[in-house]
Amino acid sequence: xxxxxxxxxxxxxxxxxxxxxxxxxxxxxxxxxxxxxxxxxxxxxxxxxxxxxxxxxxxxxxxxxxxxxxxxxxxxxxxxxxxxxxxxxxxxxxxxxxxxxxxxxxxxxxxxxxxxxxxxxxxxxxxxxxxxxxxxxxxxxxxxxxxxxxxxxxxxxxxxxxxxxxxxxxxxxxxxxxxxxxxxxxxxxxxxxxxxxxxxxxxxxxxxxxxxxxxxxxxxxxxxxxxxxxxxxxxxxxxxxxxxxxxxxxxxx
Amino acid sequence: xxxxxxxxxxxxxxxxxxxxxxxxxxxxxxxxxxxxxxxxxxxxxxxxxxxxxxxxxxxxxxxxxxxxxxxxxxxxxxxxxxxxxxxxxxxxxxxxxxxxxxxxxxxxxxxxxxxxxxxxxxxxxxxxxxxxxxxxxxxxxxxxxxxxxxxxxxxxxxxxxxxxxxxxxxxxxxxxxxxxxxxxxxxxxxxxxxxxxxx
Amino acid sequence: xxxxxxxxxxxxxxxxxxxxxxxxxxxxxxxxxxxxxxxxxxxxxxxxxxxxxxxxxxxxxxxxxxxxxxxxxxxxxxxxxxxxxxxxxxxxxxx
Numbered sequence: 421x422x423x424x425x426x427x428x429x430x431x432x433x434x435x436x437x438x439x440x441x442x443x444x445x446x447x448x449x450x451x452x453x454x455x456x457x458x459x460x461x462x463x464x465x466x467x468x469x470x471x472x473x474x475x476x477x478x479x480x481x482x483x484x485x486x487x488x489x490x491x492x493x494x495x496x497x498x499x500x501x502x503x504x505x506x507x508x509x510x511x512x513x514x515x516x517x518x519x520x521x522x523x524x525x526x527x528x529x530x531x532x533x534x535x536x537x538x539x540x541x542x543x544x545x546x547x548x549x550x551x552x553x554x555x556x557x558x559x560x561x562x563x564x565x566x567x568x569x570x571x572x573x574x575x576x577x578x579x580x581x582x583x584x585x586x587x588x589x590x591x592x593x594x595x596x597x598x599x600x601x602x603x604x605x606x607x608x609x610x611x612x613x614x615x616x617x618x619x620x621x622x623x624x625x626x627x628x629x630x631x632x633x634x635x636x637x638x639x640x641x642x643x644x645x646x647x648x649x650x651x652x653x654x655x656x657x658x659x660x661x662x663x664x665x666x667x668x669x670x671x672x673x
Numbered sequence: 674x675x676x677x678x679x680x681x682x683x684x685x686x687x688x689x690x691x692x693x694x695x696x697x698x699x700x701x702x703x704x705x706x707x708x709x710x711x712x713x714x715x716x717x718x719x720x721x722x723x724x725x726x727x728x729x730x731x732x733x734x735x736x737x738x739x740x741x742x743x744x745x746x747x748x749x750x751x752x753x754x755x756x757x758x759x760x761x762x763x764x765x766x767x768x769x770x771x772x773x774x775x776x777x778x779x780x781x782x783x784x785x786x787x788x789x790x791x792x793x794x795x796x797x798x799x800x801x802x803x804x805x806x807x808x809x810x811x812x813x814x815x816x817x818x819x820x821x822x823x824x825x826x827x828x829x830x831x832x833x834x835x836x837x838x839x840x841x842x843x844x845x846x847x848x849x850x851x852x853x854x855x856x857x858x859x860x861x862x863x864x865x866x867x868x869x870x871x872x
Numbered sequence: 873x874x875x876x877x878x879x880x881x882x883x884x885x886x887x888x889x890x891x892x893x894x895x896x897x898x899x900x901x902x903x904x905x906x907x908x909x910x911x912x913x914x915x916x917x918x919x920x921x922x923x924x925x926x927x928x929x930x931x932x933x934x935x936x937x938x939x940x941x942x943x944x945x946x947x948x949x950x951x952x953x954x955x956x957x958x959x960x961x962x963x964x965x966x967x
Contacts, residue, residue: 430890434676467887470678477675478683481884503701505684513680521676526886528899529914641877663915665880706878707919707926709933752923788935817878832923852923856940856947869942 430523432469433457437518438493443581446500447547448511449485454522457492460484462558463531463551463636463664466496466524470506480506483550483638483664484525487557497581499547501668530636530664534562538634541627542570543617543647545639548666549581552638556589556596569597569633571625573617573643576605599625617643622650629655634662641665692756693863699755704817707851711786711816711837718821720805721840722774729774729843734821738807740765745804747827749834750863762825764806767798778843782850783824786837791850792859793826793833795843802828805838830861830868878921882913885925888939892948895958903954906934913956927952 439451464484471477486495500511514520532540532555540559542552549572559568574580580600589596601621602614612621627633635656637647644663651661684697692698715734722730732740744763750756782792797803806825807814814820819836826833832852853859858867866872886898898914909931916936919926924940929952936952950956 470681471675472681472683473677476683509681518679519676523887526896527883528896529912530883641879664883667880705922707922855938855949856942871942871944
């Protein structure tokens with residue numbers, strides 16, 4: 421097995437929109453059937469390319485939200501950014517039946533493989549939940565018993581993606597434990613005032629470092645740096661923390 | 674053959690103003706950078722002109738700000754295709770900075786805090802074509818836009834307007850800077866759409 | 873902190889770089905030619921808000937890799953890395 425590298429070029433493929441589902445007031449999940457899809461690992465992303473009739477194109481990366489499967493279908497969840505160029509199109513214009521170009525799956529480091537058995541700590545900031553949800557879904561569809569905890573930071577309750585599904589998972593399967601952190605507006609019954617993740621929340625809402633978990637932190641860069649620093653201060657080794665930063669990716673020609 | 678995305682137009686909007694080819698108008702001010710924003714304290718800041726072996730001129734912030742400056746309104750064009758019209762700056766002209774410098778060197782490499790460099794012919798920065806700017810829109814130039822001071826060369830693509838500029842090295846022969854050495858055009862005139870070296 | 877953090881990480885460059893490398897280098901280990909630090913490519917700091925793509929060492933800030941796409945060429949500068957090491961067996965999408 422060792423030494424047999426399979427070098428698969430990552431080329432643009434066409435994908436057809438077969439489903440659209442609103443997650444929140446500003447985010448939508450898009451279901452795509454992808455031509456010749458090779459399958460993916462939870463945590464990977466795709467690059468989506470839009471081309472205007474005059475040839476102008478824009479490329480953006482979106483994490484795959486769905487669990488690995490063999491039916492050539494993936495889901496991505498797109499948040500509409502106020503000054504976005506691509507996200508308003510994907511969340512408002514795109515219709516079932518439209519075609520998109522995408523490239524992927526991409527990413528070999530920020531992934532959770534079904535053979536992993538160690539405790540997993542997921543830390544999500546805003547739309548950073550998307551690749552982590554793919555990991556949670558991958559665990560469920562594989563029937564894995566790996567203990568998972570999710571610390572999910574959002575601005576306010578209406579911004580939570582996949583709330584019902586997360587609720588059902590944590591109700592039925594007590595080894596997926598979900599803790600929410602609200603940074604601007606909390607629900608009425610919240611025990612904490614609104615605020616960023618801090619050392620107290622890490623202590624109360626994440627696996628202790630002596631369990632040897634692998635942590636995955638995803639969200640805007642400043643969120644990832646803050647959460648990573650807190651995990652390290654709580655005793656986690658940097659080599660056990662994997663990160664993925666989301667942010668403005670600028671123009672492409 | 675790319676798939677055309679039905680109904681996608683991108684960020685561009687129709688502009689009545691005349692723009693260089695391939696540009697679109699923006700009303701905001703995108704922040705582009707190849708690295709972290711340096712934070713330079715004014716008591717450390719310097720601008721030097723050297724010839725590769727000797728320093729010919731040096732200003733600290735105090736002496737730099739005592740030089741005559743001017744307010745200019747110019748259009749700026751970024752190679753990533755956005756253009757911003759009627760931007761207002763205050764700065765010291767390169768004509769003032771090079772006034773007492775006797776040189777036959779036709780070229781200069783401008784150097785910034787951080788590791789950015791860009792090359793320019795002296796003919797392209799003299800005669801009211803370039804400034805070391807320290808104010809934008811009447812206020813001190815913000816760090817993410819190149820403050821305390823940046824080079825401003827509005828007649829060329831904005832990558833030539835080196836942010837966080839700290840000096841210039843006079844050169845006998847033209848040598849490519851940070852982007853010019855990796856595929857961008859050695860000169861960069863937006864009106865001739867000189868974006869890349871392979872055109 | 874007052875200034876927004878203007879970088880992403882090597883994950884976001886995986887697609888672009890796969891055009892040149894014909895494989896995914898995000899899980900590759902790279903060594904910085906300036907300070908010798910060895911890190912995963914996915915964890916390096918990526919600057920894309922500029923006329924190209926610039927990857928920097930998280931330890932010393934030196935440029936590890938730069939990429940520019942012109943109309944006809946892709947220019948790649950790899951001088952900032954002593955090496956990139958890829959786990960050959962893991963290039964297969966395995967779950």
